[in-house]
Amino acid sequence: MKPVVPFILTFSALACTNAIANVSYQIDLTSPEHHLANVEVVFPETQSNSLVVNLPVWRTGKYQVLPLADAVRTFTATDDSGAVLPWSRTASGEWTIALSEPTSVTVSYQLYANKLGQRVNHIDASHAFLDASGTFVYSPEFRGEPLTVSLNVPSDWNSYSGMDSGSHAHSFTADNYDILVDSPIETGISEHREFSADGRAYELVVWGEGNYDIDQMVTDLTKLSGQAEVIWDDYPFKRYVYMVHATSGARGATEHLNSTIIQRPRFSYRDRKDYLGFIKTASHEFIHTWNVKAYRPDGLVPYNYQDEGITELLWIAEGSTSYFQSQLLLRAGVMTPKEFLEDLAKRVAQSEQTPGREVQSIADASANQWASSGGDYAVNHSTNIYSEGYLTSLALDFSLLQETKLKRSYRDVHRKLYNDHRIPAGYTISDVKGILNTVSGTSYEGWWQEYVNSPVSLDFDSLLGLAGLKTSYGKEAKVEPFTGVTLKSGSLVLSQVLRGGPAWNAGIVLGDEIVAINGLKVTAAGFESRIKDFSAGDTIKVTLFSNDRLKDIELKLGEKQSGKLVITSVDKPSRSQKAFFKAWLGVDWPFDKEGQLKAVK
Template sequence: MKPVVPFILTFSALACTNAFADVDYSIDLTSPEHHLAKVQVTFPETTADSLLVNLPVWRTGKYQVLPLADAVRSFTATDESGKVLPWSRTASGEWTVALTEPASVTVNYQLYANKLGQRVNHIDASHAFLDASGTFVYSPEFRNEPINVSLKVPSSWKSYSGMDSGSKAHSFTAANYDILVDSPIETGVSKHREFSADGRQYELVVWGEGNYDIDQMVTDLTKLSGQAEVIWDDYPFERYVYMVHATSGARGATEHLNSTIIQRPRFSYRERADYLGFIKTASHEFIHTWNVKAYRPDGLVPYNYQDEEITELLWIAEGSTSYFQSQLLLRAGVMTAKEFFEDLAKRVAQSQKTPGREIQSIASASANQWASSGGDYAVNHSTNIYSEGYLTSLALDFSLIEATDLKGSYRDVHRKLYNEHRLPAGFTIADVKAILADVSGKSYESWWQQYVNSPVSLDFDAMLAQAGLELTHGKDAKVEAFTGVTLKSGSLVLSHVLRNGPAWNAGIVLADEIVAINGLKVTADGFASRINDFKPGDSIKVTLFSNDKLKDVELKLGEKQSGKLAIKAVKKPSRAQKAFFKAWLGVDWPFDKDGQFKSVK
């Protein structure tokens, strides 16, 4: 890989009246038991008649407005002489401090930090996780100024961040607020490892007890971190920190400029399936260091922390990241080919069970992400930017490989996005189309209209055949009766009713509660077995409570294939199919002459 090409993400909403004056932050975490901290921020001198102070209303990586400022109490403002300055609350994440003469302003407030699962902040007796979006206020006037952050912590704590360390223990520096807000801090009692890959330095910080093997994590993260050259020519960082929370209840992850925070249940590491969940998440967030943090859609540039930012390209930011995550692990030898195709088959099966893909385009889903709330309506009428964005990326990759006679791929698109549209500029739809034309030698206008701007159901059989693969439910699969409903866990209340499915067409709706089938009581545990007593096409009488009223509904059963969807090799794959496979995934044909996955030593 080429040497790092550094960039500093700097944006300023207003011209600063005191250029290059530092903004100083300090946070007192010495009494952390009740999730409380004391925060102090000193802004440089301003000549304006007021100082605007903001706390973001959303955090990067989560495209949803959040009530972050609700955690702030006891807000005060003083000048450099200690004089109390009047202030007023002017928006949900905004305070306006009045000034009668030039002054520097010091703001103090109490912070309640108990948003662990949202990866905003969390303080307890063992640690503090601090994402600046929910922790540190800023002023638009000084957004572009250098930052100093100091932490006052219990004596046994150690502090880590992707930011540069300051001159004192538990302190950090950043070139501006945009770097601070994208460089979370983990401080407390934790496990720490350092390693290197491809000339870059990495750290792994794990807070919490669990059944993880930290040495195995380091081994696999080292392999993963060395795979970036498969897509990009250089790195946007010199040092990167993997932060992991092994805890209870919280799960998920968020990408940052020079680090990531990954949360997993503390006992979800030992079993292979669980560990794969962790390492795939790590790969996803690592890829985000380029895709989103180094280049991103122009609708997200610059970050406007006080308002929504709408773009039709979120599927590239998120779905394409999901698409590449397992490929890097496969190339690194961290994931087997069998595991890779099990993951892909699961995604295809989920798409086929989501009627919303027939209603909403991936472009519309991207633009609607800020208003997305999930649930039954989303399944039936919406497209998910992560899962369907993955599959759209797959279709685009296959199209490019075919169009270039195996010489180009979707990796080239992302390499060009990074090389040609790196921040502080963002990329547009026209930019992506131009790159697609450059890579393929042809226009992708009609492809974009069909697969991005329109709802689409992909022909997976035809696509996979190009790579010598096919979908199967197994040789023992059979046709079974199908209702088109999903039950809430442990109950007979319906959590989903698939649009245009048998139950939907019979007038059964969300939250109905099934009582009996053909006059006989049914239980939650026995519902699936009871349905299997019938054949596709049979009509059954379903007794249920709907809006607290008991009623009978005649339901004509549909059909589905039994068994889990899988991907296998076609019989007698051709050289062309194997070559396409290699161009796609970068690994050798993993099947033996009988079409079975070769054993992994």
């Protein structure tokens, strides 16, 4: 899509659009300073005695009910002669309009758009980001009908979306509401680039100032976008838009049918570590264009915008996407083998420091995602569908590589999910097991029960050893004392107490505030250093406030390895281990004869 010619559209100039679409959306953004807009929606004539109008209670990509309709005020409805129609609020995201005769219905309302970090909507003097789930109401009666969206914007704004362009600047068309709700709009003052990869057109739109290098972003996104053929046979889109927000703190990302929105703090692009965070996020959302948008679990098909969609397979939708994201970057040469293994090591270490993996299965975590709230309870009693879903995908990939003597892999499973279970169909647990059987030639019933339906702690050295790798803390690592607590930033209040750790076993709980160790005052800044004055196995007296009562508790220190976990080559890797590594990641063995990573050319 070419950059639109900036000018102000008036609603009168848009009257012609109503004749070519069944539903017409118009949004006035000409006074955006206070996050406000006026929305008008024209629904075609209905024969019913009422028209139900909804605003979704959740947005795609975030499995959580949100109070989106709270942003709607001054809701009105009129008939085709302009007469006001009576309406009532019948649910949190629902209005029911009473009709006495067949008529078209025009719905108007004021929208407050200030949910930038939620990636629902945001309007200010420089731009508007519009996700339809928090912006545009729909009627179930006309959900499947064609529509147009027209924007009335300041004269220096440009508008972009993954939807097709409309009949004039700042307008878009879609075949139905499901496409609109999954095709966000970015309009405002931004930087824009176009590029191509593997016969597809791409755009990069960046709103906000920051320390990013847009040319480097284009270079790496081009390389990434050309890697899809590693997993899938074709594309579910002809044109794709990467939208990026350089923000004052909001961060996160959401996948869509033909685009993604990525948010990162404005000065988190220059350093290599920060930039890798951005490009890994871009890879994750790009993969979602297939895994979730083109095929997804049957519990999410079709989307029910007014209710939860429960499925035990969210770990495939999210965790497997995380699993593939760095692999595509590695194959594209955007990420080095060293960076890939560092990322994997971080995930292994995080898993081993999360007691919840021993309590909750990945299937149960998937079904529970809509109720998940994170925090201390989650760490100690829950499994994360992203991080643990990644590691479950790793175990499944290695199992398939073993079973097929490196001829087939987890990529083949996703290729078949895309080819055989594309939307509007959804896939079931039985479908996935059937594909695993087809790909491997063996039943995965037992594997599924052990790794998916049951809590599991992976033996990483045994698993990674198949690819000639091992975990370690380095030659300089030593045993250090360990308390099993985490402090709130800048204070001595406990924000986390690991289940089964030394503090947990001593009766120290979340929210306790430490004031002294062995009778001497301790500070937040000096707490970790003070603990290192002791040895693993020592017993210390911890003085703390618990529910405002001063207490002394005897704490026997545990032990942990110093430094960070690293993944390195095993001693004298075999030819078969190197072949496994190549079949797994698609790149040559990266270590030299001394076990050191080779320099990247």
